[in-house]
Amino acid sequence: MSLRVMIVDDALFMRNMLKDIFTRAGFEVVAESEDGQAALEDYRRVQPDLVTMDIVMPKRSGIEALRDIIGEDPKACVVMVSALGQDSLVLEAVESGARDFIVKPFKEDNVLDVVRRVAS
């Protein structure tokens, strides 16, 4: 049974990149959301095994979206995707229930290591 992943990122480039990585690894990308607001709706709809969440996004930030999702499903597996230097935001996300984080620019292996560990 392959892992069902949902990607939240406002940049199409990042979404595609992550999607390629996950597809190559044999995961199923079940949803892609462009902003924090759409994320919660998508999450409800597809009930993924794991979410990768960008932090800085329009409408609703990744941290707000994380809190929305955890609020509804405390067991949700959310991995934050952060740029270098966003330490305090990542800390906040971890405190809010993020399972782990990936720092951009990332390597394919690192992303998969984190995702596999969190999903196991």
Added chain:
Amino acid sequence: MDMSQYRELFLSEAREHLDKMNKLAVALEQEPDDLEMINALFREAHSIKGMAATMGYEATSRLAHHLEDALDGCRQSGRLSETLADRLLEGIDLLETLVEDIKAGNPEQDVSFFLEAPTDETEDGEFAELSPIQAADEEPAAAGEAAEGTPAVSPEPETFQVLMTLAKNAAMPAARGLLLLRELENRGEVIACDPDRETMQAGFPLKQLKAWFRTAQKRDFLQEVLLAFPDVEQVDFIDDRRQEAARSGEEAVRTVRIRTDLLDRFVNLAGELLTQRHVLRASSGKRDWPGVDAALEETGRLVGELHHHVLRTRLMPLESVAGRLPRIVRDLGRKTGKQVAFRLIGGEVGIDRVILDQLADPLVHLVRNAVDHGIADSGEVMVSARRERDMVLVEVRDTGTGMDPEALRQKAVEKGLLSASQAAELSDREALLLICRPGFSTADEVTETSGRGVGMDVVKAAVEDLGGTLDILSAPQAGTRFLLRLPLSIAIIKLILVRCCGMPLALPVTRVQRIIELPREQIHQESETPWFALDEERIPLVPLAELLGQKRPAIEPVACVVLTEWHGVQVGLLVGGFVGHRDAFVKPLGFPLDRTAGLSGAAIEGDGSVLFIVDPQPLLAERSVDFLPHKMEEKDAP
């Protein structure tokens, strides 16, 4: 981190918290539903728990935790029942006893009788549903088992320290630390951690996270889980020593803990007495006092005995530093995919505490090297110790592929450390010691045959600093043996007394291989560095006076030679004469004498004069160009 410096602070603060707890508990008995007091009591217990856990006082922290949980139950039920009040006071009494134990330097007593005592408290349920510690452990333990489908759970929860080391370039280490902490919390009870949660929340860039952790999950399982985290480079477990101390309760009755600085003082005083004995003897020798001589003789014997016993108080079993070796071998074996067994023989052999301290790192180096480079696929690493008169012989031995002296010679030539002829001059034993040359080899290019230079220069230096020697025995396919010969105690050493530049000087006996009286005819003086032949070896001769910056003296008809060694090369020191040998209590030199190369200390002579102790090693290092075999050869060449 050395926690002992915080001990006094812990004791005084624990005392304050206990006083408050006593007052509050009694007051609360009068008004059992005063929630504010219940909260205050809870906070006091919580503080003691945290402090005790940080200090590693396990029983104290467990008991405080137990009381804290009971009080948490009260917070929920809104009142303190009568039976619980009794038990709470009992618990506070017991906490006080524990703190007294700690203050007296005794191991904490076992508190499980209290923690496990059945209570007839059922109405409120506070204590009935305790034992909190078990409750806390069972849940995550079961979770671990279910997740993994393997028996990841030990039968008994254990308390130990988990040391998680992050990679140097770890991204966002504070967030990583919090995630690790959360993982631990899901798998057991984190009693305390360093840095603490608040510090990490504030974004403190940690390199290591240390947690006092109680869990029923197995360590290797935990290790796997934690190592799976990004940027976690190393996970170590450290046993709570106090737990072991508590276990040996019987021994505790017959032992007293004494501060080590007090012991050092005893050693110092006994050393001074020994010195005075020499002074007394020297002055009494000039007169004829009937009775005094006999008494002096007896006093001398007693002082000797006293000194012997005082030194014994500083001895600690090798085990105390070798304790972590099995773990290191196991982890490294697993990492490198090798099957390595570990054996410790003579772990009970006592070695001076100071020496043991210095020995810890070299031992780890040697054992790591043995697993890393000595053993090919499977084998055994053995650490053994035995007493040999005034020395302790510590050996690290592996059953691995061994080292080939010839390959080492070649490598030294390739590296440009030696010329081909120099390399050929080296005996096998000297060739093996090449691995102790700084820069001889580095970890990544080491193979079984080319040697193993990881920190070997450091190891050798550490052993020599202690007045010891390092020897290596190895052959291809025959394993490797590292022999560390160490003095039993470094405060008092045996000295060889020689005359040099018209004054007596002392050489530590550990630096002396032999003393030889050599007829002048046997000395070859045609080259700049004279030499003589010993067992078919060509031994360079260096006048000690010259090493000390004095003029080179003429060679006597019968030359006195002290045979010593520098980096595997035998060297003869020419001295003016032999005076004798004695035990001496070595005093460190003060400024500016301590800056003098080759002067390692001083002892007081019987007549009160100062006897300087010369360590030839650093002096020879400065002059090594003159007597290394190849140099001599070059100089001899026409």
